[in-house]
Amino acid sequence: MPVHISEMELQDWMDRLGPQLLRLSTAICHDSVAAEDVVQEAFIKLWRKPPDGGARAIPSWLKRVVTNASINVLQRTRRPAKLPDVSYDPALQHQDRVDQRLDLADEVARITHAMDRMPEDKRIVIVLRVQHQMSYAQIAEAMGIPEGTVMSRLNRARKLLAELVVEQDAQSGRAGDESLPFRPTLGQER
Amino acid sequence: MSSDTDKSTKLSCPDVEAMLSGIIDGELERDLRHAAELHLLECEACRDMVNRAEQLDELVTAAGERQGPDALPDRVRFGVLSTIEREKARRMRIPAVAWSGWAAAAALALLVTIGSLTGWFGGPEPSEPGARLVLAGSQRDAFAGVRMIARVLGGELTEADFDALVRQLAATATDGQPNIVSRLLGDEGRAGLHNLLQNENLTDLQRQVLQQAERLVNELERGETPGQRDWVQLNEGLSRFQLG
Ligand SMILES: [Zn+2]
Numbered sequence: 008m009p010v011h012i013s014e015m016e017l018q019d020w021m022d023r024l025g026p027q028l029l030r031l032s033t034a035i036c037h038d039s040v041a042a043e044d045v046v047q048e049a050f051i052k053l054w055r056k057p058p059d060g061g062a063r064a065i066p067s068w069l070k071r072v073v074t075n076a077s078i079n080v081l082q083r084t085r086r087p088a089k090l091p092d093v094s095y096d097p098a099l100q101h102q103d104r105v106d107q108r109l110d111l112a113d114e115v116a117r118i119t120h121a122m123d124r125m126p127e128d129k130r131i132v133i134v135l136r137v138q139h140q141m142s143y144a145q146i147a148e149a150m151g152i153p154e155g156t157v158m159s160r161l162n163r164a165r166k167l168l169a170e171l172v173v174e175q176d177a178q179s180g181r182a183g184d185e186s187l188p189f190r191p192t193l194g195q196e197r
Numbered sequence: 198m199s200s201d202t203d204k205s206t207k208l209s210c211p212d213v214e215a216m217l218s219g220i221i222d223g224e225l226e227r228d229l230r231h232a233a234e235l236h237l238l239e240c241e242a243c244r245d246m247v248n249r250a251e252q253l254d255e256l257v258t259a260a261g262e263r264q265g266p267d268a269l270p271d272r273v274r275f276g277v278l279s280t281i282e283r284e285k286a287r288r289m290r291i292p293a294v295a296w297s298g299w300a301a302a303a304a305l306a307l308l309v310t311i312g313s314l315t316g317w318f319g320g321p322e323p324s325e326p327g328a329r330l331v332l333a334g335s336q337r338d339a340f341a342g343v344r345m346i347a348r349v350l351g352g353e354l355t356e357a358d359f360d361a362l363v364r365q366l367a368a369t370a371t372d373g374q375p376n377i378v379s380r381l382l383g384d385e386g387r388a389g390l391h392n393l394l395q396n397e398n399l400t401d402l403q404r405q406v407l408q409q410a411e412r413l414v415n416e417l418e419r420g421e422t423p424g425q426r427d428w429v430q431l432n433e434g435l436s437r438f439q440l441g
Pocket residue numbers: 209210213236240241242243244
């Protein structure tokens with residue numbers, strides 16, 4: 008007998024993972040309507056043929072299915088690339104640090120804006136890892152890349168994100184490099 | 198943590214920077230992680246770098262939590278359930294029941310299921326039942342009703358029939374019209390329910406439940422309010438049909 012999922016169980020999975028999967032898909036493809044379709048199809052797929060490994064295998068299986076489908080949506084509807092010119096200005100380092108306490112909403116808006124400016128492959132790897140806690144193995148599988156390249160991809164993505172935030176802050180007159188995790192110039196010991 | 202790694206290579210700051218993501222994501226192999234931890238103990242600049250990256254991650258996490266809905270929209274849930282229901286109906290090889298009877302029975306199941314799921318029986322201020330049922334109905338509840346009665350009858354539906362029924366249920370569940378019985382059953386549906394009762398293949402239990410359903414529908418149509426116990430009985434009767 009093949010593994011089978013009852014409708015009751017399916018309802019439970021939809022309750023438990025539906026919202027999260029919808030956020031995952033929306034974050035990747037930037038299209039809430041398409042994301043709903045992606046998530047709907049994923050649950051139908053789950054009912055038709057659940058993954059081997061029983062209930063424990065289901066969450067990561069669903070994430071992978073949703074990620075794949077969302078990336079496909081993105082590729083079909085490819086929005087114009089708007090990779091900004093990111094050149095880090097070392098002068099920023101010497102700007103006076105203004106002690107501004109930002110509330111969380113402000114911080115979040117800042118990050119969201121910066122993420123929106125990232126190229127898709129870098130943005131997605133951050134979404135998968137940081138927002139959806141996928142392991143490197145899962146990310147590799149979902150994105151169809153070798154597992155060994157996930158770390159370096161994430162490194163570049165995090166670096167770019169930090170740079171974009173700094174750049175935005177500079178443009179909006181908010182000083183400081185406090186959210187920059189990497190030193191501006193790679194490989195320079197001090 | 199064991200420390201049998203005396204011969205582990207010393208890492209430089211650029212080494213650590215190159216594996217920053219592996220460090221904060223906990224994805225380094227044991228030896229490397231150990232070497233990185235040793236470096237971090239001694240190097241304030243790298244510790245600082247790791248802290249900042251983790252702070253950035255926290256903001257990215259917060260940003261992720263703020264976007265998107267808290268619940269799966271009914272549209273998605275309903276799309277999933279109606280698709281699998283159609284596929285199941287296609288797989289079923291059970292003698293078909295006449296459509297009109299099926300529709301009538303499904304409508305009844307809707308009444309009963311919504312009644313039981315929305316706290317109608319024990320809810321505050323019971324008012325005119327028909328109206329309460331209609332206003333409280335969601336697509337999910339409506340669908341549960343359809344599913345339940347499908348199990349009861351083991352009937353086979355065409356896709357078009359199914360879609361029409363589902364649209365009807367969904368519209369009635371949300372348009373605030375109080376005359377759910379007449380809208381859903383109509384004369385045809387009533388006749389269908391009656392015909393279904395004449396079906397010789399019904400089990401005693403099916404016949405009993407359908408008779409009770411017909412009685413309740415008649416009362417509703419006459420503008421009477423069936424007793425709560427009647428509904429509970431019908432609900433229990435239907436739930437006894439539920440298969441695993
Ligand atoms: Zn260092």
